[in-house]
Amino acid sequence: MATLxxxxxxxxxxxxxxxxxxxxxxxxxxxxxxHPQLFEETVNMWVYEEEVTIPKDSRHYDPAxxxxxxxxxxxxxxxxxxxxxxxxxxxSNVVANPDVVDSCKNSTILIFVLPHQFIPRVCDQLAGKIxxxxxxxxxxxxxxxxxxxxxxxxxxxxxxxxxxxxxxSGANIASEIAQEKYSETTVAYDPPPMDSRAPTPSGSPTSSxxxxxxxxxxxxxxxxxxxxxxxxxxxxxSHENVxxxxxxxxxxxxxxxxxxxxxxxGALKNIIALGAGFVDGLGWGDNAxxxxxxxxxxxxxxxGKYFFxxxxxxxxxxxxxxxxxxxxxxxxxxxxxxxxxxxxxxGKTVFEIEQEVLNGQKLQGTSTAYEVNSFLTQEGKEHEFPxxxxxxxxLEKKAKPEDIxxxxxxxx
Amino acid sequence: MATLxxxxxxxxxxxxxxxxxxxxxxxxxxxxxxHPQLFEETVNMWVYEEEVTIPKDSRHYDPAxxxxxxxxxxxxxxxxxxxxxxxxxxxSNVVANPDVVDSCKNSTILIFVLPHQFIPRVCDQLAGKIxxxxxxxxxxxxxxxxxxxxxxxxxxxxxxxxxxxxxxSGANIASEIAQEKYSETTVAYDPPPMDSRAPTPSGSPTSSxxxxxxxxxxxxxxxxxxxxxxxxxxxxxSHENVxxxxxxxxxxxxxxxxxxxxxxxGALKNIIALGAGFVDGLGWGDNAxxxxxxxxxxxxxxxGKYFFxxxxxxxxxxxxxxxxxxxxxxxxxxxxxxxxxxxxxxGKTVFEIEQEVLNGQKLQGTSTAYEVNSFLTQEGKEHEFPxxxxxxxxLEKKAKPEDIxxxxxxxx
Numbered sequence: 001m002a003t004l005x006x007x008x009x010x011x012x013x014x015x016x017x018x019x020x021x022x023x024x025x026x027x028x029x030x031x032x033x034x035h036p037q038l039f040e041e042t043v044n045m046w047v048y049e050e051e052v053t054i055p056k057d058s059r060h061y062d063p064a065x066x067x068x069x070x071x072x073x074x075x076x077x078x079x080x081x082x083x084x085x086x087x088x089x090x091x092s093n094v095v096a097n098p099d100v101v102d103s104c105k106n107s108t109i110l111i112f113v114l115p116h117q118f119i120p121r122v123c124d125q126l127a128g129k130i131x132x133x134x135x136x137x138x139x140x141x142x143x144x145x146x147x148x149x150x151x152x153x154x155x156x157x158x159x160x161x162x163x164x165x166x167x168x169s170g171a172n173i174a175s176e177i178a179q180e181k182y183s184e185t186t187v188a189y190d191p192p193p194m195d196s197r198a199p200t201p202s203g204s205p206t207s208s209x210x211x212x213x214x215x216x217x218x219x220x221x222x223x224x225x226x227x228x229x230x231x232x233x234x235x236x237x238s239h240e241n242v243x244x245x246x247x248x249x250x251x252x253x254x255x256x257x258x259x260x261x262x263x264x265x266g267a268l269k270n271i272i273a274l275g276a277g278f279v280d281g282l283g284w285g286d287n288a289x290x291x292x293x294x295x296x297x298x299x300x301x302x303x304g305k306y307f308f309x310x311x312x313x314x315x316x317x318x319x320x321x322x323x324x325x326x327x328x329x330x331x332x333x334x335x336x337x338x339x340x341x342x343x344x345x346x347g348k349t350v351f352e353i354e355q356e357v358l359n360g361q362k363l364q365g366t367s368t369a370y371e372v373n374s375f376l377t378q379e380g381k382e383h384e385f386p387x388x389x390x391x392x393x394x395l396e397k398k399a400k401p402e403d404i405x406x407x408x409x410x411x412x
Numbered sequence: 413m414a415t416l417x418x419x420x421x422x423x424x425x426x427x428x429x430x431x432x433x434x435x436x437x438x439x440x441x442x443x444x445x446x447h448p449q450l451f452e453e454t455v456n457m458w459v460y461e462e463e464v465t466i467p468k469d470s471r472h473y474d475p476a477x478x479x480x481x482x483x484x485x486x487x488x489x490x491x492x493x494x495x496x497x498x499x500x501x502x503x504s505n506v507v508a509n510p511d512v513v514d515s516c517k518n519s520t521i522l523i524f525v526l527p528h529q530f531i532p533r534v535c536d537q538l539a540g541k542i543x544x545x546x547x548x549x550x551x552x553x554x555x556x557x558x559x560x561x562x563x564x565x566x567x568x569x570x571x572x573x574x575x576x577x578x579x580x581s582g583a584n585i586a587s588e589i590a591q592e593k594y595s596e597t598t599v600a601y602d603p604p605p606m607d608s609r610a611p612t613p614s615g616s617p618t619s620s621x622x623x624x625x626x627x628x629x630x631x632x633x634x635x636x637x638x639x640x641x642x643x644x645x646x647x648x649x650s651h652e653n654v655x656x657x658x659x660x661x662x663x664x665x666x667x668x669x670x671x672x673x674x675x676x677x678g679a680l681k682n683i684i685a686l687g688a689g690f691v692d693g694l695g696w697g698d699n700a701x702x703x704x705x706x707x708x709x710x711x712x713x714x715x716g717k718y719f720f721x722x723x724x725x726x727x728x729x730x731x732x733x734x735x736x737x738x739x740x741x742x743x744x745x746x747x748x749x750x751x752x753x754x755x756x757x758x759g760k761t762v763f764e765i766e767q768e769v770l771n772g773q774k775l776q777g778t779s780t781a782y783e784v785n786s787f788l789t790q791e792g793k794e795h796e797f798p799x800x801x802x803x804x805x806x807l808e809k810k811a812k813p814e815d816i817x818x819x820x821x822x823x824x
Contacts, residue, residue, distance in 0.1 A: 171698070171699050171702040171703065171706075172699060173697060173698060173699050176696070176697040176698070176699050176700075177699065181695075181696045181697050181699065181700055182691065182696055182699070182700040182703065182816070182817040183699035183700060183703060184699070184702075184703040184706065249817065249818065250817065252703070252817065252821055279594065283593075284588070284593045284594055285585060285588040285593050286583070286585060286588070286740075286741045286744050286745060287583050287584060287585050287588050287589065287593065287594070287595035287596070287741060288588075288593055288594040288595060289740075289741075289744070290583040290596075290733070290736075290737035290738070290740040290741045290744075291583065291594065291595060291596040291664070291733065291737060293736075293737065293740055294583075294596065294731070294732075294733060294736055294737040294740075297731070297736065298731060315730075318727075318730035318731060318736070319706070319709070319710060319730060320706075321702070321703065321706060324702075324705075324706055324709065324730070324736060325702035325703060325705065325706040326702070328698075328701075328702040328705055328706075328740060329698045329699060329701075329702045332698050332701070332702075332744070333698060404594070405594040405661065405662060405664065406661065409664055
């Protein structure tokens with residue numbers, strides 16, 4: 001019924017080919033084959049071209065051809081991303097393309113999985129060259145916080161391309177999902193009113209059937225009114241159909257409306273993970289770690305409520321994979337947690353540990369903690385987020401990890 | 413202001429002296445000294461009398477007196493529970509008493525910290541011999557589930573003694589708290605209307621000031637109407653004053669009204685911990701563990717809503733220490749988690765592991781899983797609690813741990 005009258009199918013491009021992007025291409029490629037009435041079989045993947053040499057321990061290593069090759073060509077030959085996701089076979093309907101414009105040009109669904117610093121540049125390259133009624137899903141975690149406010153990655157993509165962009169986030173360690181170990185995620189997808197199609201005559205459509213307006217939704221903004229509705233020839237991008245693009249037996253998807261909450265969860269959890277690492281580094285045990293996590297989840301809820309009052313829901317943080325579950329995973333063994341813990345154990349700063357063990361890479365949690373603090377200070381709300389503020393102050397050496405209990409205790 | 417007109421002080425007894433009971437005596441003893449206007453300085457602790465020999469590695473070991481001594485006498489001499497909480501000094505205002513009736517006879521506050529199988533017998537010994545307007549707090553985790561329904565430990569105590577009983581539960585590993593490592597807990601305290609004192613004339617009292625009726629509370633039941641109000645000579649047992657009894661700089665207390673939720677959290681988390689142990693034993697990693705925890709917390713919420721519709725609140729599970737934080741702690745390294753994980757890794761049943769490693773003790777999670785399943789089956793609600801049901805079926809060898817993702821996937 002969902003495809004009634006649809007003559008066209010959705011074409012999907014994965015914009016990005018790192019560890020998470022390649023994993024995403026695997027599960028999307030499996031799903032388009034499972035739903036041939038909705039999606040075209042070939043999935044494009046934009047690969048940032050680089051020269052790679054197959055490592056000696058790879059199953060694709062061949063001494064006769066032991067020289068650098070183009071990553072995209074190698075991928076299309078061996079159906080494996082030997083550099084970023086070794087030893088995982090990607091279905092052959094994923095086609096790597098080093099030209100970002102060409103890889104996206106006919107696609108109605110663009111899945112962004114890029115390191116967040118590349119998003120503006122890539123979007124600028126794509127602007128005006130994509131299908132005008134395309135929809136995007138942003139799988140990049142993080143937010144841009146400045147003194148001007150909080151900008152979600154999905155908003156940045158949507159505004160630069162003038163299309164609707166949802167978000168995907170959850171307790172998702174890519175390598176585990178690539179091995180088909182069980183995992184969950186949350187997809188936020190809630191396009192504003194723009195569709196020209198009228199509701200079906202026989203009763204109201206349910207929100208899971210069509211991507212139309214629900215009565216409770218606000219009046220379309222000037223921007224959303226400029227968004228192009230999906231032509232009738234395409235199957236609707238309903239919650240049900242979006243779910244079919246991502247859900248696998250080993251990757252369970254829950255769809256929500258709250259794009260802000262899903263995006264905030266993926267960013268703010270890194271501050272919490274630093275806090276959990278600090279108390280764990282003190283040897284304070286599991287009670288203390290669980291307390292920091294609990295307080296952190298409530299600060300996420302409060303942050304969403306203050307800064308996205310119309311959209312963010314507390315249940316996104318307390319009940320969904322992008323909230324509570326991602327906090328749990330990040331505080332059990334994530335990078336931010338481990339570096340904060342090592343810093344305390346070794347009597348060093350987190351920045352020193354970052355330099356020593358991350359090989360030039362940066363922790364997301366530290367920059368998010370600084371950005372969030374600068375924003376909260378400007379809004380005069382620092383004291384209403386005592387854990388976020390404590391983590392910032394510890395990074396700044398203005399507070400000690402031992403002070404955390406006192407700092408996060410509610411003031412009566 | 414809270415003590416205006418009060419001439420008497422509350423006398424406290426800790427009913428129980430194991431690992432958690434002795435820890436509780438420490439923090440309560442510190443608090444009664446900090447609030448001498450509310451509480452009598454001496455805290456009684458009922459000790460189930462046994463003969464103990466001081467271990468050779470104890471700081472109290474003395475070769476000259478290397479013979480069995482009475483635990484209560486030894487405690488009162490060395491101010492340490494050498495058997496159940498070694499190496500922790502308990503304040504000298506805690507007085508051990510092996511006679512349960514004598515230890516409680518003048519106390520207005522009874523804190524129960526007994527293994528749950530002892531509760532009925534001890535309450536029967538105490539019935540009719542305590543202050544009739546005493547109040548209790550139950551720190552014993554667990555619930556009694558039978559085909560007849562769910563009975564909270566606090567209800568069992570309250571009904572047998574005909575007094576009001578609240579509950580305390582949280583992410584509380586006793587030995588960590590005894591070492592003053594930072595921790596949080598949740599106290600549920602919400603006595604029904606019974607107090608003879610009228611509200612203050614000038615405006616309504618706030619709920620944190622008096623233990624009176626809030627307008628939204630249901631009409632008192634026949635049983636609650638029989639409860640004796642606290643005489644005016646005593647400081648009111650308001651949320652504020654109850655918090656003063658438990659809160660320490662290293663033990664943060666949040667007070668809620670939801671006794672059912674706090675009690676259910678402490679019991680149902682053990683089923684979740686078994687489920688988390690099963691997937692961890694399969695080597696499925698942190699995504700899978702976090703997913704099981706998330707689904708489990710939502711089943712807690714649903715269980716509370718079905719079986720305690722008037723009292724249980726979803727936020728108790730998703731936002732308080734007794735819910736989300738206790739689930740986290742239990743699934744990081746609790747006994748139920750560890751035994752379930754070992755069972756899968758070694759290809760044995762949980763019951764075999766229980767026998768091998770627990771030295772005659774029993775896991776709470778297995779019995780709770782069986783009791784909850786028997787109750788859900790009788791109510792025809794087994795399928796609405798897929799994780800609880802999956803854990804039961806795995807224990808019963810009717811399902812395999814590998815089936816968990818499929819079993820807990822919502823059926824559309």
